[in-house]
Amino acid sequence: xxxxxxxxxxxxxxxxxxxxxxxxxxxxxxxxxxxxxxxxxxxxxxxxxxxxxxxxxxxxxxxxxxxxxxxxxxxxxxxxxxxxxxxxxxxxxxxxxxxxxxxxxxxxxxxxxxxxxxxxxxxxxxxxxxxxxxxxxxxxxxxxxxxxxxxxxxxxxxxxxxxxxxxxxxxxxxxxxxxxxxxxxxxxxxxxxxxxxxxxxxxxxxxxxxxxxxxxxxxxxxxxxxxxxxxxxxxxxxxx
Amino acid sequence: xxxxxxxxxxxxxxxxxxxxxxxxxxxxxxxxxxxxxxxxxxxxxxxxxxxxxxxxxxxxxxxxxxxxxxxxxxxxxxxxxxxxxxxxxxxxxxxxxxxxxxxxxxxxxxxxxxxxxxxxxxxxxxxxxxxxxxxxxxxxxxxxxxxxxxxxxxxxxxxxxxxxxxxxxxxxxxxxxxxxxxxxxxxxxxxxxxxxxxxxxxxxxxxxxxxxxxxxxxxxxxxxxxxxxxxxxxxxxxxxxxxxxxxxxxxxxxxxxxxxxxxxxxxxxxxxxxxxxxxxxxxxxxxxxxxxxxxxxxxxxxxxxxxxxxxxxxxxxxxxxxxxxxxxxxxxxxxxxxxxxxxxxxxxxxxxxxxxxxxxxxxxxxxxxxxx
Numbered sequence: 001x002x003x004x005x006x007x008x009x010x011x012x013x014x015x016x017x018x019x020x021x022x023x024x025x026x027x028x029x030x031x032x033x034x035x036x037x038x039x040x041x042x043x044x045x046x047x048x049x050x051x052x053x054x055x056x057x058x059x060x061x062x063x064x065x066x067x068x069x070x071x072x073x074x075x076x077x078x079x080x081x082x083x084x085x086x087x088x089x090x091x092x093x094x095x096x097x098x099x100x101x102x103x104x105x106x107x108x109x110x111x112x113x114x115x116x117x118x119x120x121x122x123x124x125x126x127x128x129x130x131x132x133x134x135x136x137x138x139x140x141x142x143x144x145x146x147x148x149x150x151x152x153x154x155x156x157x158x159x160x161x162x163x164x165x166x167x168x169x170x171x172x173x174x175x176x177x178x179x180x181x182x183x184x185x186x187x188x189x190x191x192x193x194x195x196x197x198x199x200x201x202x203x204x205x206x207x208x209x210x211x212x213x214x215x216x217x218x219x220x221x222x223x224x225x226x227x228x229x230x231x232x233x234x235x236x237x238x239x240x
Numbered sequence: 241x242x243x244x245x246x247x248x249x250x251x252x253x254x255x256x257x258x259x260x261x262x263x264x265x266x267x268x269x270x271x272x273x274x275x276x277x278x279x280x281x282x283x284x285x286x287x288x289x290x291x292x293x294x295x296x297x298x299x300x301x302x303x304x305x306x307x308x309x310x311x312x313x314x315x316x317x318x319x320x321x322x323x324x325x326x327x328x329x330x331x332x333x334x335x336x337x338x339x340x341x342x343x344x345x346x347x348x349x350x351x352x353x354x355x356x357x358x359x360x361x362x363x364x365x366x367x368x369x370x371x372x373x374x375x376x377x378x379x380x381x382x383x384x385x386x387x388x389x390x391x392x393x394x395x396x397x398x399x400x401x402x403x404x405x406x407x408x409x410x411x412x413x414x415x416x417x418x419x420x421x422x423x424x425x426x427x428x429x430x431x432x433x434x435x436x437x438x439x440x441x442x443x444x445x446x447x448x449x450x451x452x453x454x455x456x457x458x459x460x461x462x463x464x465x466x467x468x469x470x471x472x473x474x475x476x477x478x479x480x481x482x483x484x485x486x487x488x489x490x491x492x493x494x495x496x497x498x499x500x501x502x503x504x505x506x507x508x509x510x511x512x513x514x515x516x517x518x519x520x521x522x523x524x525x526x527x528x529x530x531x532x533x534x535x536x537x538x539x540x541x542x543x544x545x546x547x548x549x550x551x552x553x554x555x556x557x558x559x560x561x562x563x564x565x566x567x568x569x570x571x572x573x574x575x576x577x578x579x580x581x582x583x584x585x586x587x588x589x590x591x592x593x594x595x596x597x598x599x600x601x602x603x604x605x606x607x608x609x610x611x612x
Contacts, residue, residue: 050453072455080453086446090263091256102252103454105245157453 003028003155003186004049008058011044018044020209021058026188026202028154031181033197033217034190036206037237042190043159045206049188050157051075063154076104079153083160085144089133093124096132097147104151118146138169142176149180156180158189162196174199194230203229205236212236249456253464260438261468271434275426275476279483282418290377296323296331296340303351305392309362310344312388318380335367342366342377354392408493408577415488420572421543423480423503424565427473428510428539433531435469435514440527443518458607462600466511473507493579501582502575502589506568509592512599513564519606539565567591 004026011019019041026032036042047053049062051071060067063077087096094115101111119125122142132140141161149156158177162170174196181187189200197203197217204214213220213236217229226232262268295313299306313319323340325331331343345363347353353360364381368374409416442448451461477500484490492499514531521527542549542560549560560566571588574580582589 052449052453072457075453076455078453080450082446082449084446086450088256088260088447089445090260095256095259099252099256100450100454103249103451103456105249105455107248 001028002026003063004032004188005061006049006058007060009045009048009055009060010057011041011048011053012056017209019048019055022206022209022211023058024204024211024214026155026186028186029181029184030201031177031187031189031199033200033203034188034206035194035197035203035233036190040206040237041209042206046157046159046188046190050078050080077154079148079151079156081144081148081156081158081161083163085137085140087132087140087144087147090131092129092131093119093135093143094128096143097150100147101150106151114150118150122146137165138172141165141169141173145173145176149185153185155186155188158187160190160192162191162193170196194228194233197229197233205233207237246460250460250464253456253460254467257438257464257468261472271430271472272475272479274430275422275479276483278422278426279419279480279487282422283415283483283488290318290373290380292317293319293342293377294322294340295319296325296334296343297321298325298328298331298343298345299350300346300348301350303346303349305354305360306346306350306362308392309346309385309388313344313381313384316380316384318377331365335365338367340367341374342381344381408579413488413490415484415490416577417573419480419484419488419490420569420576423477423572424506424543424569425536425539426476426480427503427507427568428513428565429531429536430476431469431473431507431510432514432517432535433528434472435465435511436517436521436527436531437524439465439515439518440521440524444524458604462515462603462607465515466508469511469514470507473510474504477503477507490576492576494575494581498582498585499572499575502568502571502585502592505589505592505596506564509564509568509596509599512596512603515603516599519603538563542566543569564592564595 002025004024006025007023008021009019009023010017010021022045034042034046044053048055048060048067051062051067051074054068054071062074065073065077067074088099091099097115097118098108098111101114102108106114116125119128124139124143127135127139132143135143145156145158145161148158162173165173170193177187177189177199189196191197200217202214202216203220204211205220206212213223213232215223220232221227221229224232224235226235261271297310299310310321314321319342323330323334325334325343328345331340331345334340335343343365345365347361347363350360350362362385364378364385366374366378439448442451448461452458481492481499485492513535517527517530517535521530538559541547542552542556542563543566549557549566552560567588571585571592574585574588575582
């Protein structure tokens with residue numbers, strides 16, 4: 001079952017084509033790695049998939065709805081975490097959770113119950129009343145992710161979620177991603193770390209607005225006779 | 241179902257805005273303190289009223305009638321005699337050193353001249369470093385001397401004698417003109433600057449993006465931003481009016497309801513200005529500069545708060561039409577000081593309402609364009 005389907009997705013800014021006739025599918029419950037060098041068009045494509053930006057042409061179905069025709073239906077069914085872990089720094093942890101959950105129309109009683117459960121699961125009960133500003137980066141990241149999936153979306157989009165985080169926190173974060181995917185939530189993640197690409201079920205690599213390769217990490221390594229995803233990426237994105 | 245979901249969403253936003261503002265104690269103190277500081281500054285520090293002008297007197301041959309003229313001058317609060325000069329050089333020195341601001345010189349044998357000819361000369365020499373002030377107090381002095389002259393030599397009464405009555409502000413109090421100005425300034429400052437900064441801050445921190453990927457509609461985000469600053473501005477409005485009436489003694493001549501109504505309209509316009517600025521400015525610093533410099537300076541200079549717009553070159557007068565505060569200040573002056581009924585400020589109300597609606601539409605369009 002596909003949770004994302006794009007057919008010839010194109011996004012132009014004036015005469016510049018950022019995303020050029022891209023077609024791919026993402027299956028329900030998989031961890032989909034979306035790779036590409038800076039400026040390859042992956043952020044633009046992801047913004048279209050989230051309903052943040054309208055495609056210039058092509059068909060994009062996300063969580064069963066056409067993004068161009070019904071962006072608000074798509075928005076209600078997806079979660080998003082930006083590379084800046086965008087939480088309100090001057091608000092307390094639970095206030096952030098309540099705000100974002102409220103924005104998705106959840107009921108106060110439901111929010112309170114889930115909020116307690118979430119903090120317990122993260123072993124972070126004592127952080128409930130702390131200001132987000134005072135948290136270490138690793139916690140901010142975990143919290144931003146938890147907030148992004150709090151309203152139980154079908155898909156969660158993660159835009160370079162591990163930037164600026166130490167290796168231990170990065171590892172813990174990927175455990176969180178796996179747990180989420182096991183619950184049936186599709187994880188769509190962009191990253192610059194090629195070791196992280198190895199953790200994905202399938203990986204697509206964008207080069208100059210087009211998808212140059214899309215397969216499981218193992219198949220990609222085989223096809224490009226490379227020892228690591230890093231090598232695959234360099235062969236595709238920086239052909240010499 | 242849909243309505244209640246939207247309500248919850250809207251409630252969540254508004255609550256968050258309140259939390260944001262009121263958690264920052266220092267900012268809230270500043271925001272609530274600004275009107276008080278402004279009123280105190282304008283009311284007691286920056287005053288252009290004439291009071292206790294230091295005067296030197298030169299009366300070469302001391303005369304009884306000259307003495308009476310001087311007594312009349314000193315009987316007012318405007319003048320005080322600080323020097324009795326002996327020679328013109330003495331006066332020149334005192335003026336140059338700034339010991340006195342004005343000198344009054346009687347011609348020799350003033351008494352005799354007056355008795356014989358029915359007319360005698362008095363000269364006023366003023367330090368016009370501050371031209372407005374000099375014009376003001378020499379005017380006062382001239383009036384007082386003329387009145388004294390009437391008493392001394394009634395026969396010489398001129399055929400045409402203008403009798404001046406100052407309506408609406410008989411005591412020529414400054415407060416009458418600056419209170420409407422301060423209202424315009426403070427409301428504009430708080431609404432425009434604070435809203436624009438708070439929206440741009442969300443863009444900088446990336447939280448705006450998080451909100452935009454949510455089902456929230458741009459209209460709601462904007463409205464939720466406006467509510468807390470709207471309420472804050474109402475508190476400021478009340479502060480200014482209370483201070484004006486009870487501390488400065490400026491009466492509300494017209495209807496209080498009309499005054500408040502026009503003020504609320506202006507608050508909405510200022511909020512729209514802030515939102516519009518936020519769609520143009522890319523950083524918090526830019527937002528502050530745009531609303532601080534590009535907005536405040538013309539508001540102070542071109543709204544008639546300090547300098548009368550009527551005396552400006554045509555180009556500046558045209559530019560001043562673009563300043564929303566100008567229209568608000570005109571309306572407030574009419575209602576508060578002149579006691580005019582609401583229908584006499586229809587033009588100002590229409591201009592303000594039009595500006596607000598236009599800015600809001602432009603902002604919404606820009607907001608939507610960003611997601612296209």
